[in-house]
Amino acid sequence: MNIQALPRVDSLKIVPGDTVLARMTLDVPMLRDGERMLVTDDSRLRKMVPTLEELISKGARTVIIGHVGRPIHGKYDPEKTTEPAAIRLAQLLGKQVAYLPDWDFKTIADMLKQLPPGGLMMCPNARFNPSEQDEIVITATMSIEEVIKLQTKKRQEREAFANSLCGLGKYFIFDDAPAAWRPTNSSVNLAPMFPSDRRAIGSCCLHELELLEQLRAFTGPLILMVGGDKLDKLPLIRHFIKPGRQLILIFFGKMSFTFSAANGNDIPVDLVDQTMLQEAEDILTLAHNAGATLVLPSDYVIVSKGDLLRLMSDDLTTPNEPKVIPYGHVAYDIGHEARAAVGKIIKEAPAGAKIIWDGAPGLIISNGRYMFGALRICEALAGTKAQVNIFGGDTVGLVRSLSSLEGKENVIFFTAGGSGLAYLVNPQSWSAIQAFLN
Known part of the structure; x- marks a missing residue:
């Protein structure tokens, strides 16, 4: 792979107030502490900090999206929310990270309008939305026509989810190496929806690509x-x-x-x-x-x-x-x-x-x-x-x-x-x- 051909964050012409949608690594170990879930190993989150600090310094209004664990069929799971990651990132950055508990795009858009330059907000677990993953439940009693209809509906829902996500940012950044091989909606389908000069790979993902290429060689x-x-x-x-x-x-x-x-x-x-x-x-x-x-x-x-x-x-x-x-x-x-x-x-x-x-x-x-x-x-x-x-x-x-x-x-x-x-x-x-x- 020609890593040098991949766009970097520092190449983006972001001006204060521009919106950025950032797919980041949020899947970190957590344990329950009473009524709360706490991050027990923040090493992955620490590697997200350089990219986020660069966006903050540019005055971007950043919307963070990622996943935690493997919720079943896009259903909410209180032990797999992104809120603990938002809390820990806020501590690491010394800056508030607003958390959104639901996939309500009107609420997300309203909060984004209120976000100041350099502000950060965290979306819910991407996998809480059934349209994030390309999975459908097929039963033995379904006819071929019913299966095709279900597949068509799923494709339309995934396209709608991707379009809604795309509307949250003028720029798109991918910095989630652990999810780079997963054909999930927010990992694969967003980059092609942004112009080539408005998308980039984050610093952690780029660094690991370079290390992996060295191992391959x-x-x-x-x-x-x-x-x-x-x-x-x-x-x-x-x-x-x-x-x-x-x-x-x-x-x-x-x-x-x-x-x-x-x-x-x-x-x-x-x-x-x-x-x-x-x-x-x-x-x-x-x-x-x-x-x-x-x-x-x-x-x-x-x-x-x-x-x-x-x-x-x-x-x-x-x-x-x-x-x-x-x-x-x-x-x-x-x-x-x-x-x-x-x-x-x-x-x-x-x-x-x-x-x-x-x-x-x-x-x-x-x-x-x-x-x-x-x-x-x-x-x-x-x-x-x-x-x-x-x-x-x-x-x-x-x-x-x-x-x-x-x-x-x-x-x-x-x-x-x-x-x-x-x-x-x-x-x-x-x-x-x-x-x-x-």
Whole structure:
């Protein structure tokens, strides 16, 4: 992708009082505190501050739009509002951010008229509007004509929503890297509705695009650590397996069970994703033929399924770390041998190497007490000379809560999780950015 061809915010001829519609990253971790929801990790919001400060300095009247979580079918969910993000952004900016609780465009337009130059207002969760996402509910009893009619109605509603959003700004800015690959209305359809000299990419999104391009072009020693429970990372793994490349593949978390089974190890059948077993076998064969080094857990920290909840209440004192997971038990982390092996690989990585990490090595436990694998990895990363690239909202939040890696020159925290990994495989997957180039 030609990143230099993308328009920057500083290229826009904004004058005081101009309106700007800004699609921004608002999807941040939150927890309930009594009757309120509070932001528990503001790292993504902090990366929105430079773009917002630039708009404030230009005297723009800025309307912020974004999403939080995945509300069902566009329905309101009190735990997924953008209000906590508005409150935290106001604290970070030292400036009020007016919050709009409902998708009433007359009310939004009236408030926008009253907004002073340099003012900010926050729209409701974009996904509270059914027209944000291209989803319809089709039942088995519907005829083809009924389905077509429903699709036509949905398209018209999405066009109307996009037109209403477009009317809120003279300029449009996209600064939401995590949503760049989602074909949502406010991510993909708005940019083409603005003239080319009235739209731009925000600073955070541009910076991450540059970093992702550097990773795509990198051909040196690479350590790819993948965990968690999502097997949608398989295209990423395939992408980096090249003959002759110095590649170390480290698997942990739930997905490692399927790869361990594919490697011939004894794994309880209920822990293996049978639908992905053949794909895992193919990847292992590909890695072997390419000369890649494969690292699978040699031991685990286990607990019986009946005692799993005790992890959350600090009741377990002596971890059980066998090499084989007995039936009826859950492996909630990697064992001491596996932790030592991964830590050694990380610490010995040369200065010219890069590490890509996405997905926790075990369960993410709120008290943090039993997260042995994550703690050991963070300790090793603190001493490595390699460049560390951390993806995924959960992984980034985990590392920030367990370590002091933030601020280290060789450690990069991406706001883009799955979208960043998708970009590494195929830059065309960022449809929101393609809309600026087409």
